[in-house]
Amino acid sequence: MQLLLVGLSHRTTPVELRERLDFSARGVDRALAALAGSPSHSEAAIISTCNRVELYVVSDDVDAARAGVARFVSEFHSVPAADFAPHLYEKVGQDAVRHLFRVAAGLDSLVVGEPQVLGQVKDAYNVASQVGCTGLLLNKLFHSAFAAGKRVRSETALSEGAVSVSYAAVALARKIFGDLKGRSVLVLGAGEMGKLTAIHMRSQGIQRLVIISRTSKHAEALAQTIGGSAMAWESLASALAEADILITATGSTTPIISRTMIAQTMKARRQRPLFIIDIAVPRDVEASAGDFEEVFLYNIDDLQAVVQENLSRRATEASQAEGIVSEEVNRFTAWLNSRGAVPTVVALRQRFEAVRQSELRRLEPKLAALGPEARAKVDEITRLIVEKLLINPTEQLKSISDADTVAAYSDALNRLFGLSADAGASPPGEEPTLTSAGSTKKRIQ
Amino acid sequence: MLMNIIPLALYATAFVRYAMQFARRTLNVSRAASTWLIMGAFAHTFVIGMETMRVGHVPFAGATSAISTFVWLLALSYLYIEFTTGERSMGVFILPLLVALQAIPALHPTPEDPSPLLESAWFGVHVSSLLFAYASFALACVLGVTYVLQFNEIKAKDLGFFYDRLPSLQVLDEMNLRAVKIGWLFLTVGLISGAIWASQIQGSGDPRVHSMTLADPKIFVAVLCWAVYSFELYAQTAIGWRGRRAAWLSAVGFGIVLLNFVPVSYFFTQSHKF
Numbered sequence: 001m002q003l004l005l006v007g008l009s010h011r012t013t014p015v016e017l018r019e020r021l022d023f024s025a026r027g028v029d030r031a032l033a034a035l036a037g038s039p040s041h042s043e044a045a046i047i048s049t050c051n052r053v054e055l056y057v058v059s060d061d062v063d064a065a066r067a068g069v070a071r072f073v074s075e076f077h078s079v080p081a082a083d084f085a086p087h088l089y090e091k092v093g094q095d096a097v098r099h100l101f102r103v104a105a106g107l108d109s110l111v112v113g114e115p116q117v118l119g120q121v122k123d124a125y126n127v128a129s130q131v132g133c134t135g136l137l138l139n140k141l142f143h144s145a146f147a148a149g150k151r152v153r154s155e156t157a158l159s160e161g162a163v164s165v166s167y168a169a170v171a172l173a174r175k176i177f178g179d180l181k182g183r184s185v186l187v188l189g190a191g192e193m194g195k196l197t198a199i200h201m202r203s204q205g206i207q208r209l210v211i212i213s214r215t216s217k218h219a220e221a222l223a224q225t226i227g228g229s230a231m232a233w234e235s236l237a238s239a240l241a242e243a244d245i246l247i248t249a250t251g252s253t254t255p256i257i258s259r260t261m262i263a264q265t266m267k268a269r270r271q272r273p274l275f276i277i278d279i280a281v282p283r284d285v286e287a288s289a290g291d292f293e294e295v296f297l298y299n300i301d302d303l304q305a306v307v308q309e310n311l312s313r314r315a316t317e318a319s320q321a322e323g324i325v326s327e328e329v330n331r332f333t334a335w336l337n338s339r340g341a342v343p344t345v346v347a348l349r350q351r352f353e354a355v356r357q358s359e360l361r362r363l364e365p366k367l368a369a370l371g372p373e374a375r376a377k378v379d380e381i382t383r384l385i386v387e388k389l390l391i392n393p394t395e396q397l398k399s400i401s402d403a404d405t406v407a408a409y410s411d412a413l414n415r416l417f418g419l420s421a422d423a424g425a426s427p428p429g430e431e432p433t434l435t436s437a438g439s440t441k442k443r444i445q
Numbered sequence: 446m447l448m449n450i451i452p453l454a455l456y457a458t459a460f461v462r463y464a465m466q467f468a469r470r471t472l473n474v475s476r477a478a479s480t481w482l483i484m485g486a487f488a489h490t491f492v493i494g495m496e497t498m499r500v501g502h503v504p505f506a507g508a509t510s511a512i513s514t515f516v517w518l519l520a521l522s523y524l525y526i527e528f529t530t531g532e533r534s535m536g537v538f539i540l541p542l543l544v545a546l547q548a549i550p551a552l553h554p555t556p557e558d559p560s561p562l563l564e565s566a567w568f569g570v571h572v573s574s575l576l577f578a579y580a581s582f583a584l585a586c587v588l589g590v591t592y593v594l595q596f597n598e599i600k601a602k603d604l605g606f607f608y609d610r611l612p613s614l615q616v617l618d619e620m621n622l623r624a625v626k627i628g629w630l631f632l633t634v635g636l637i638s639g640a641i642w643a644s645q646i647q648g649s650g651d652p653r654v655h656s657m658t659l660a661d662p663k664i665f666v667a668v669l670c671w672a673v674y675s676f677e678l679y680a681q682t683a684i685g686w687r688g689r690r691a692a693w694l695s696a697v698g699f700g701i702v703l704l705n706f707v708p709v710s711y712f713f714t715q716s717h718k719f
Contacts, residue, residue, distance in 0.1 A: 160609075175599065178613035271685035273614070294688055302602045309604070 001042075002062050003137065005096035006069045006088060007054030010110050013087040020079050023048035028124065031076055032131045040068040043135040045128035045142065047103070049120045051110055056100065058137045062092055097141065097332055101325045104149035106158060113158035113314045118149040140335065148328035155324060158317040161310030166197040168306045169277045169298070170204060173245055176275050176296055184208035186243035187228070188236075188256065190218035193279045194249030199226055201245065210239050214250070237261065241268040246276045248284035255286045262289040279303070334401035341397040344410040347419040348393065352386045448492045449513055449551040455485030456520070456547055460540035467537040467610060478536060479527065485543075486520045493517055502563075505572040512706070513550040516543050519580040526584065526620070534610050538587040549707070567642035574635035575667075579702050581628030582674070586699030588621040589692035596689050618687055621695050622678075629674045636671060639664075666705040673698045 008018065023031045028046050035044050035055075043058035055073070059065035070088070074081040091099050099108070104121045106113045125142040128134045134142070153159055162168040170180075177183055183206045187198045190213040202209060209228030212235070213219035219230035231239050240246065240261070250256060257276070262285075266274065273294040278285045283299055290297030360367075360382065367375055393413075400406050413419060462478035493514060496504040504510035523539045526532070594607045596614060611617065643657040659665055677694040680686035686694075 172599070172604075175595075175608060175613050176615065178615035271687065273688065293690075296599055298602065305602070306604055 001058060001060055001137070002093055003096045003141065004041075004057050004059055004062050004065050004069070005054060005091040005099055006057075006066065006073075007047075007052060008084060008087045008089065009052035009054070009108065011108075012089060013084070017084060017087065018050070018053065021053045021073065021077050021084060022050070023053060023076075026076075028127045029131050032128055032133045034076060035069075035072050036131075036133055038068045038072060040064040043138045044133045045124055045138055047121060047124040049117070052103070052108075054100075054103070056096065056138065056141070058135065066090060094329060094333055097144075098325065098329045100141065100145045101148040101328055101332075102322075104145040105152040105321055105325055106149070107152075107318060107321055107325065111163050112311075112318055113160075113163075115153070115159045118146070118153070121145060121149070136339075137336075141332065144328055144332045144335075148325055151324050151328070152321045156317045156320045158314055158321045160317075161313055163307055163310050163314070165279065165300065165303045165307060166193075166200045168303045168310070169197050169247075169279075170200045172277075172296075172298065172303075172306070173201065173275055174204070176273060177244060180204040180206050182207045183244040184210070184242055185245045185247065186239050187211045187222075188246065188248040188284065189213055189250030189252075189280065190215070190222040191249045191251065191280075194247050195222060195226060197247050197249075197277060197279065198222075198228070201247075202226060202228075206245075208242075210243070212236055212239060214252075237265070240265045244273070244275065246274065248276070248278045249280050250284050252280070252284060253282055255284060257285040257289060259286045259288045259291075262286075262292060262295060266292050266294065277303070337401050337403045337406055338398050340403060340406045341400055341410065344406075344413055344419070345394050345397050348413060348417060349390060351417050351419055352390060356382050356386050448495065449547065449554065452485045452489035452492060452516075453544065453547045453551040455481055455488055456516075456540060456543045459485055460537075460544055463533070463536035463540050467534060479524075479533065482520065482524060482536070482540070486517070486524060489513075489517045489520065502569065503573065505576065509550040509554050511572065511576065512546050515576045515579055515706070516547045516550075518576055519543060519583050522577075522580045522584060530612075530620075532612050532616075534612065535584075535587055535591065538591060539584070542583060542587075546707075565642050565645055567638050567645060570638040571635055571642050574631045574638060578628045578631035578635055579706065581624045581631065582670075582695070582699045582702050585621050585624035585628060585695040588617050588624060589695035592617040592621060592692040593689055593696070596692070614688070618691065621692060622681060622687070625674055625677055625691075625695055625698075629671075629678060632667075632671055632674065636667060662709050663705060666701060666709055670698060670701050670705065673701065 008021070010018070023046055028048055031046055031048075032044060035046075035057075040061060041057040041059035045056045047054040047056075053073075055069050057065050057069060070081055070085065073079075073084070100121070102108045104118050106115065106117050109117050121142070125134070125138075125146075128138065162171040173180060173183075180201065181204075185198065185201050185206050185208065187194045187209070190211065198209060198211075209223075209226070211219045211223045211228050211230050212233060213222070213230075214233055216230065216232060222228075223230040240257075246257075248257065262274075271294050273296065276285055276289070276295065276297045278297065278299040281300060285297060285299075287297070287299075289295060360379070367378060370378070397406075397409060400409065459478055459481035462481050466478050493504060496510065496513075503514065505514050519539070520543055523535070527536065591607065591611050592614060595611045595617070598605055598608045599614070657664065659668065673694065677686075677691055677698065680694075681691055
């Protein structure tokens, strides 16, 4: 039994192709239902986001599953396999485990440390488990992936620091003003960048959003779409005196906000702090306006420098995150290897039980003389003896975490107890009785 | 007073923990830091309780007992702020102050002699108000210093170490002013009650009482403090001196307080030798 991953992501595939192969449009649950028809695998899950399409399947025959999955993707989306085959990556066993853990931790994301991906992996798992496509292996695999993702988030700073200009501006505003609730924001210019930053500010619960543009029509249109009020160009000075945050993003070729204007404003506002975000190129605000004590002036280059700084900090955190992922991969592999002993355990138990039954049958004539209560007692006692004898070997076998030891122990037990080849001798990778193992465990406890 | 060493050791351990937490920003360490500080404050409460039973009143006469009581008040005030705001990043700035000041009573104790002059209720009000005022000013100073550190980073567009670790400028500024307001109130009460107490004991003929004038360094510097903090509060409302200027005033004000508290008490004052 092997874990196989077949997928493609932003690293390997252009967006046009990813769009054509996106499962979420037609429903991942439907795709899983269609995939379940294939006999080549026993468990399956699909992660489908705008940046990646990944299919995780559990199969006894990896080559057959590999071909089956590719055929399924091609048929489901009606895209010739030749179109996407060069972009596919395939990973088997521990490599696939590591890949999923890295995805959940945000290490494989377009922007490293991006926090949404863990939620997307969770959604993918929930859909698969609702449809009934997950079993013992994928359940454990995905829960381990969530744990790895959570550990990376809480133990490293991989997701910290704004990595876009508009988020950097919001983060700075929060550092200056604390809570942005009750703050008032003035946007100068009705361009795209100003709009984006204003939307982020809005989501922080600012109280007042005023938009001023030379073309009042543009200001009104933007005020309509993002929810604010437009003011006339002439009222700039009064609007400035009331604002806590000024975002300038006009197309003007000469500065609009002069040092003198800021001087007057600061007097009018009695030194209340003013945060100016000048994202226009060329700049809208005279650089010397930032000389005043309570004026914080950031232009687009300053913000981009902040973003760069945060990105490089995330890069340094990444190595620590990789370490955590490795730990979790090892833990998962150890669990998987210990499951490898299960067939031997089952065979051993079956063997002991068979001996007990045959002895009981052999003694049947002698036992026939006893009453039904006494016969039940005999049955009970022999069963308990077998159980007791098996407790220690069972626990020992299940606690082994490396594959070689599991194989050696299994081999020894097979020889010592003459376990039948079909039940116990199979190597741990091809474990056919995972479900019966579950019920065995219940009986042991 | 040798028992003062126990809270000192606990404060020192807490300081190491707070510094680790500040450097690495991990939640487990920060909980451990608070736990050590709480244990220190507990032990200190016990020490002060024992001392109170020994001399019959809260130990604030004598320079070292006053310092110990001040450290205790500061630890409690800081813990109060930490618990109400959930903000642990100030600890690394407060703890060195606790450790440095607590070292004085722990390593160089001077036991106080009971004096009939100290029986007055006004004396109790005088000293407890002032110690509480000083604890508030210590907090204001730390808030001011951290404000300036972070302000400079944001202003210089070099968002680094402190930017990642401190609360927003707005919060630091508000907390600073609140601490100064509370401190100023208690300082005023402390000065007035001190004046009343001094006038009550004028007839005692004690040479120390004769030096209780504005010319005595301890009294002069205390009044100077009052002037500095009064100006800070006035400037804040009247001319918009908030932010960095207010932060600097808080730092300077507490500098003067410390000066008065340790060197002036030990070496210069004639009137406050109890």
